[in-house]
Amino acid sequence: MSPPKKSSEDLTYEAAFAELQAIVDALEGEQRPLDEAIALYEHGQTLAKYCAGLLEKAELKVRQLSGNQLTDFEPGE
Amino acid sequence: MNQIPLFETPRWSVTELTRHLRRLLESDDRLQDLWVRGEISNFSRPASGHLYFTLKDAGASLRCVMWKPDAARIKLPLQDGLSIEAHGKIGVYEPNGQYQFYADLIRPIGEGALYAEFMRLKTLLEAEGLFDPARKRPLPQLPQKIGIITSATGAALRDMLHVIRRRLPLAEVALAAAPVQGAEAPPALVLALQKLNAFAQPDVILLARGGGSIEDLWAFNDENLVRAVVASQAPVICGVGHETDFTLADFAADLRAPTPTAAAELATPYTVIDLSSALQNRQNRLDDLLMRRVSELRHETGSLVERLHLHSPARRLLIETQKLDDLAAQAARALAHRLQLEHLHIRAQVQQLESLNPLSVLKRGYAVITGREDGVIIHNARQAPAGSDLRVRLAEGTLDVRVQAESPLEES
Numbered sequence A: 001m002s003p004p005k006k007s008s009e010d011l012t013y014e015a016a017f018a019e020l021q022a023i024v025d026a027l028e029g030e031q032r033p034l035d036e037a038i039a040l041y042e043h044g045q046t047l048a049k050y051c052a053g054l055l056e057k058a059e060l061k062v063r064q065l066s067g068n069q070l071t072d073f074e075p076g077e
Numbered sequence B: 001m002n003q004i005p006l007f008e009t010p011r012w013s014v015t016e017l018t019r020h021l022r023r024l025l026e027s028d029d030r031l032q033d034l035w036v037r038g039e040i041s042n043f044s045r046p047a048s049g050h051l052y053f054t055l056k057d058a059g060a061s062l063r064c065v066m067w068k069p070d071a072a073r074i075k076l077p078l079q080d081g082l083s084i085e086a087h088g089k090i091g092v093y094e095p096n097g098q099y100q101f102y103a104d105l106i107r108p109i110g111e112g113a114l115y116a117e118f119m120r121l122k123t124l125l126e127a128e129g130l131f132d133p134a135r136k137r138p139l140p141q142l143p144q145k146i147g148i149i150t151s152a153t154g155a156a157l158r159d160m161l162h163v164i165r166r167r168l169p170l171a172e173v174a175l176a177a178a179p180v181q182g183a184e185a186p187p188a189l190v191l192a193l194q195k196l197n198a199f200a201q202p203d204v205i206l207l208a209r210g211g212g213s214i215e216d217l218w219a220f221n222d223e224n225l226v227r228a229v230v231a232s233q234a235p236v237i238c239g240v241g242h243e244t245d246f247t248l249a250d251f252a253a254d255l256r257a258p259t260p261t262a263a264a265e266l267a268t269p270y271t272v273i274d275l276s277s278a279l280q281n282r283q284n285r286l287d288d289l290l291m292r293r294v295s296e297l298r299h300e301t302g303s304l305v306e307r308l309h310l311h312s313p314a315r316r317l318l319i320e321t322q323k324l325d326d327l328a329a330q331a332a333r334a335l336a337h338r339l340q341l342e343h344l345h346i347r348a349q350v351q352q353l354e355s356l357n358p359l360s361v362l363k364r365g366y367a368v369i370t371g372r373e374d375g376v377i378i379h380n381a382r383q384a385p386a387g388s389d390l391r392v393r394l395a396e397g398t399l400d401v402r403v404q405a406e407s408p409l410e411e412s
Helices: A013-028 A034-057 B014-026 B111-127 B155-167 B185-200 B223-231 B248-252 B260-267 B272-310 B313-356
Strands: A061-066 A069-072 B034-044 B051-056 B061-066 B083-093 B098-108 B145-150 B172-177 B204-209 B236-240 B255-257 B368-371 B389-393 B398-402
Touching (some): A013 B272, A034 B272, A061 B185, A069 B185, B014 B083, B034 B061, B111 B223, B111 B248, B155 B172, B155 B204, B172 B185, B185 B204, B185 B223, B204 B260, B223 B248, B255 B260
Parallel strands (some): B061 B098, B145 B172, B145 B204
Antiparallel strands (some): A061 A069, B034 B083, B083 B098, B368 B389
8 A cells, every 4th residue: 555645644544434434523513613614624535535545546465474473475376 | 845744734615714714704793893994996886776895095905895775874975085984894705705894884984083072072162151152252344454364275265365355455464374184283273373363463363264074174173273262362253164064163253154255254344345435425424514514604694794784884874865865855845935935925026016116007097208308207397398398108108299388386
């Protein structure tokens, strides 16, 4: 997986989606000042794009435990 | 060869000898009730319904017969190459001088002992509560790291990777390869479980093996492996053999899958398609929420603007203008009235004036006489001696006249 464009943190899909969900919940909850709502919205959009990117580029990573370490594993095909 | 024998050598007919051998064999109780194991070859089932085959192993072979009534009870599909255990007795077929085994029961090799051991272990571990349903842990819905313990070369690994790659390519697989059959399998599987937990910390572990005979799957009935499955930090999905195969590891696992493929599916309850649609849903909600907030604010702003307009100076100005207009109209009306009055008044005065107009008496037949030259009004006859030229002014026109005589008033 290449690093995400915008939110530079190396978020997992699950974490990014949970954050997106929290933003949706926050916006659905109490009323917020517009600038705050827009900031939340923009962050939410960034997260959504990040998640979509992860889904699009996802490629199963297979590693093998050899000794006490995980190393790349090449399936014999 | 030329030695003289001390005792006379027995001389038997073939029949006698064969009969003797038969009695020897058939009188040995150990040969009359036994299990013998080997691999089937030269299997044949002629029209008679009896079975004929040879059991062999690396060192020897044994002719076998199974009579029709016993053969009819066999459920196992017999064929060359199959390893079996047969129960029966040794006998001799005199016509061709052959000892052979008369089988009355056939079962897959080791099945009886294995089954007994399976039941013993199952009862033991069950009593310890290791298979207690309350012990089973929930599985992660979206595992990030999926541990796999299986043979590095088997079809099971290929199948599982295929399923996970198709369903949830977001995930990462940590493989701990281990032999899945044979004596070295149980300790290797236990070590793989422990190491995978310790060094990869997967969210879920798939313990899997493709189909095989009961002996092939036996490693998954190992007591130590069962205990390692129970002790695993990550929940374990066990997918060993086929739908019909049950192993003790299956009972100990947090979830039993009928096959390795099914195990991989159960480990990935949400696929990338589910994630995509959930994501799309959140994105839509996000858009809707902002739009709603903006329209709410727009509405609020709109009503504020309306209220603001109520207090606008322009409005005040309008009201004042209107007042002014009203006043102006009022003033105009007053003025017009006044003018009308003045007009009437003037008319009256004009009439009055007219009545005072000296000329107006002329209309009543009077005349004004002036000197023609000087225009001086003649009041007295003495002003106009005879021959004076005078001008008589009438209501309509004038007359130029000459005085003929004058007669001043005597008494004046």
